[in-house]
Structures are given as C-alpha cells and as structure tokens.
Amino acid sequence: MARQPKSFFTPERRTLLEDLTGLSETDTAALELVGRYAAEKLWPQYEAINADRRAFHAAMDSLIDPKQLGFRGSFLPEDLGGIDLSIPAYMMGLEMLSQGNASVALSLAIDGSVLSALSRLGDEQQLGRYVRDALRDKRMTAFALTEPGYGSDAGNLETRATTDGASWKLNGQKTWTTNGGWADYYFVVCRTNPDRNLGPAGLSVLMVHKEEIAAIEQIPKYTVPGSYTATLTFADSVVPAADGAARLVGSVDTGFMDAKRLLEGGRITIASFGLGIASEAFEMALDYTRTRESQGEALIEKQAIALPLAEFDARLDAARLMTYTAAKRMQAGRMENAEASKAKLLGSELAAELADFNRRVHGSYGLAKEYRCVQLIHDAGVAVTGEGTSEIQKILIASNRKKRTGKDPGFRP
Numbered sequence: 363m364a365r366q367p368k369s370f371f372t373p374e375r376r377t378l379l380e381d382l383t384g385l386s387e388t389d390t391a392a393l394e395l396v397g398r399y400a401a402e403k404l405w406p407q408y409e410a411i412n413a414d415r416r417a418f419h420a421a422m423d424s425l426i427d428p429k430q431l432g433f434r435g436s437f438l439p440e441d442l443g444g445i446d447l448s449i450p451a452y453m454m455g456l457e458m459l460s461q462g463n464a465s466v467a468l469s470l471a472i473d474g475s476v477l478s479a480l481s482r483l484g485d486e487q488q489l490g491r492y493v494r495d496a497l498r499d500k501r502m503t504a505f506a507l508t509e510p511g512y513g514s515d516a517g518n519l520e521t522r523a524t525t526d527g528a529s530w531k532l533n534g535q536k537t538w539t540t541n542g543g544w545a546d547y548y549f550v551v552c553r554t555n556p557d558r559n560l561g562p563a564g565l566s567v568l569m570v571h572k573e574e575i576a577a578i579e580q581i582p583k584y585t586v587p588g589s590y591t592a593t594l595t596f597a598d599s600v601v602p603a604a605d606g607a608a609r610l611v612g613s614v615d616t617g618f619m620d621a622k623r624l625l626e627g628g629r630i631t632i633a634s635f636g637l638g639i640a641s642e643a644f645e646m647a648l649d650y651t652r653t654r655e656s657q658g659e660a661l662i663e664k665q666a667i668a669l670p671l672a673e674f675d676a677r678l679d680a681a682r683l684m685t686y687t688a689a690k691r692m693q694a695g696r697m698e699n700a701e702a703s704k705a706k707l708l709g710s711e712l713a714a715e716l717a718d719f720n721r722r723v724h725g726s727y728g729l730a731k732e733y734r735c736v737q738l739i740h741d742a743g744v745a746v747t748g749e750g751t752s753e754i755q756k757i758l759i760a761s762n763r764k765k766r767t768g769k770d771p772g773f774r775p
C-alpha cells in the first residue's frame with residue numbers, strides 16, 4: 363500500500379473535538395499517543411494482528427498496560443485507575459484504533475463498557491477487585507448477554523441463576539462473547555426470576571470468573587478475526603455469593619435494567635468503532651482512485667467516482683458530529699434515549715456502505731487478499747450487528763419518538 367500514515371489524530375479530528383467539546387491537556391496528550399500508535403503500530407501490522415494471537419496480544423498489551431499507553435479504562439476517574447479522559451476523547455481514541463485494527467478496538471470497547479457499568483453500579487469491594495485491581499493487573503473483562511436463542515430478543519434470555527444464599531448456581535449458554543476465553547471476569551446477565559413474563563425485569567448481573575465457566579469454545583469467524591469471540595457453557599456452575607467481593611452487581615431481578623441504561627454508552631463506542639472502519643475505507647478509496655488510471659486519467663477525476671466520494675465525505679463528517687455530540691451529552695449526563703442509537707445506526711451503516719464502495723473501486727484487486735477491502739467489509743458487519751442490529755436501533759428510535767410525541771412513530775410532526 364502506498365500510504366504510510368504517521369498519525370490518525372488528524373487536524374480534522376483535533377479541530378472537531380476542540381470546537382465541539384474542548385480538549386484538555388490530558389485529552390490531547392492521550393489522543394496524540396493513541397493516534398500515532400494506531401497509525402504506526404496497528405495499521406502496518408493489520409494482517410499479522412488478525413492472523414496471529416501473539417501479534418494481537420502484543421498490540422493489546424501496550425493499550426492495557428498502565429505503564430505503557432494505558433488507554434484501557436482511561437475515561438475512569440483517577441481514584442479508579444483512569445486518567446479522567448473525557449468521554450468524547452475516549453470515543454475518538456477508539457475510532458482511531460478501529461482505523462488501525464478493528465479487532466483490537468472491539469476488544470477494548472467491550473471491556474470499556476463493562477468497566478464503565480461497574481464503576482457506577484459496583485460497591486466498594488467490587489470497584490476494588492473488578493475495576494482498580496483489574497486495571498492494574500491487566501485482567502480483562504467480557505460482557506455476556508447474547509445466547510444461542512436470544513440476540514435481539516435478549517430480554518427473554520434463558521441462562522438461569524439460582525441461589526441458596528451462600529452461592530449461585532448457573533445453567534445455560536452465552537455466545538458471541540467478545541474477549542471470551544481471554545478475559546478473567548465475565549459480566550453475565552442471567553435470569554434470577556423464574557417468571558418469564560417479567561422479561562428484562564427478571565434479569566440480574568453476576569460477575570463470573572473464567573475458571574467457574576464449565577466450557578469455553580472459540581467461534582471461527584470472518585469478522586474481527588484477531589479478537590476472541592466465544593461460546594460459554596454453564597452446567598450447574600457454582601459462583602460464590604461473595605468471596606472478598608459480592609458477585610451480584612446491583613439488585614436481584616432489577617440489576618440488568620440498571621446496567622442497561624449505563625450500557626447505552628456501548629452504542630456510542632460501536633458508532634466510533636464503525637467510524638474508524640469507515641475512515642479507513644474512505645482513505646483507501648481516495649488513495650487507490652488517485653493513482654489508478656482509466657482512459658488516460660485517474661479514476662478520481664471521473665464524476666461517477668468523485669461524486670459518491672464527496673457524499674461519503676459529507677456523511678462521515680455528519681456521523682462524527684452525531685457521535686461526538688452524543689458522547690458530550692453522555693459526559694454531561696444529558697444523553698437522550700435514542701441519541702446513541704441514532705449515532706450507532708448512522709456510523710455503522712456508513713462503515714458498511716463505504717467498505718463496499720471501497721471494494722468496488724478497487725475492481726478485481728478489491729477481492730485480492732493483498733488488499734484489505736474484503737476484511738473491512740467483514741469488520742463493518744459487526745458494527746452493524748453488535749450492540750443491537752440496525753433494525754433494533756430503528757425500533758428504539760421509533761419507540762422513543764412515540765413516547766416523546768405521544769403519536770405513532772411513523773408520524774413526523
């Protein structure tokens with residue numbers, strides 16, 4: 363590839379955050395480091411990180427080691443082991459990491475959502491073990507909601523947890539768990555109330571340790587191939603009620619409803635993740651069409667190529683504005699219900715469309731392994747599907763509109 367990016371913290375990205383949210387010295391320093399790391403380390407090793415677990419771990423290690431970049435959990439306050447990075451700056455860091463390598467960015471994003479939820483819901487012992495110590499000791503977390511029979515319909519999930527007071531017993535399966543098999547700690551959503559009519563109101567959250575899971579099996583996959591994605595099996599698996607820290611996060615039966623609100627931020631991380639893939643597809647398309655000639659001129663000189671590129675350029679700006687505005691409101695505690703859904707919908711669909719466009723403008727080379735075009739399409743797939751598919755985001759946006767206007771979601775006042 364002709365490009366040799368030096369930093370993904372481009373003047374455009376810097377100006378956007380400066381104007382939209384302001385950048386503290388901490389934000390600027392962290393984004394400069396992460397932007398360089400993503401461009402100079404992750405991006406050139408893209409294929410190696412996707413194919414070789416050692417390369418993946420080496421890439422992750424700098425990000426999770428507090429003595430190196432320590433980007434993991436950086437949005438947390440200092441007393442919890444973070445550096446008080448602003449949420450918009452954290453999201454932009456994820457965008458740049460995703461431009462460098464989506465597998466790395468997704469692993470970090472999911473862990474970040476768990477740390478964020480725990481930092482608000484955990485009691486003092488839980489904060490100590492699962493946040494402060496986990497950051498210091500480089501123990502990763504995973505979020506286990508999806509089950510083989512329940513993805514979009516997670517409110518009806520079946521994994522059952524019963525207790526005799528001294529311990530919990532778990533039965534069921536979780537699947538598509540990012541960081542599954544690597545993480546030490548699993549934020550497992552399970553049914554504690556047998557009345558299935560209660561839906562999500564009968565679900566609780568338990569912190570389960572890796573060794574308490576009966577079986578962990580990796581899922582071979584096209585998308586984010588460097589990252590761990592596993593199916594977890596619980597078979598009369600015993601989890602102590604407390605062993606230095608309680609395993610139940612929040613309250614019985616309502617724990618997941620509380621966590622759900624906090625996990626809204628996870629949608630913004632996936633929007634940022636999608637923007638990173640979209641940015642890389644855009645840069646690749648620009649790069650290729652500037653140099654590839656047809657009928658005596660560069661492809662980019664053809665209106666049939668230049669106009670869709672101009673439109674993608676505008677849509678990238680718009681999706682960024684939405685994502686970082688949502689992140690700013692999240693920081694201020696003023697995020698509207700459907701805001702993260704809108705950002706995620708636009709950012710992820712843009713990633714999918716741009717990745718496909720990039721593949722097309724590369725002609726046959728777009729299908730060659732030598733280029734990253736097909737991998738970007740696969741990686742965009744998880745942006746569209748993870749943390750709720752696009753259809754689910756549209757349903758959430760529509761039902762939020764209905765609540766606000768009291769009218770049918772199809773009606774636009």
Ligand SMILES: Cc1cc2nc3c(=O)[nH]c(=O)nc-3n(C[C@H](O)[C@H](O)[C@H](O)COP(=O)(O)OP(=O)(O)OC[C@H]3O[C@@H](n4cnc5c(N)ncnc54)[C@H](O)[C@@H]3O)c2cc1C
Nearest residue numbers: 505506507508513514538539540744747748749750751753
């Ligand atoms: C790489 C990767 C990593 C992931 N990481 C995690 C993780 O860390 N933790 C975790 O818990 N999960 C994770 N997931 C799972 C992901 O969140 C789910 O796969 C996703 O929510 C969709 O669920 P599903 O696959 O069961 O699809 P389904 O829910 O079966 O949906 C299938 C199709 O039907 C559509 N559909 C479903 N219901 C409706 C409806 N009511 N109206 C209209 N259309 C509908 C969907 O939009 C989709 O197009 C991950 C997935 C991937 C691919």
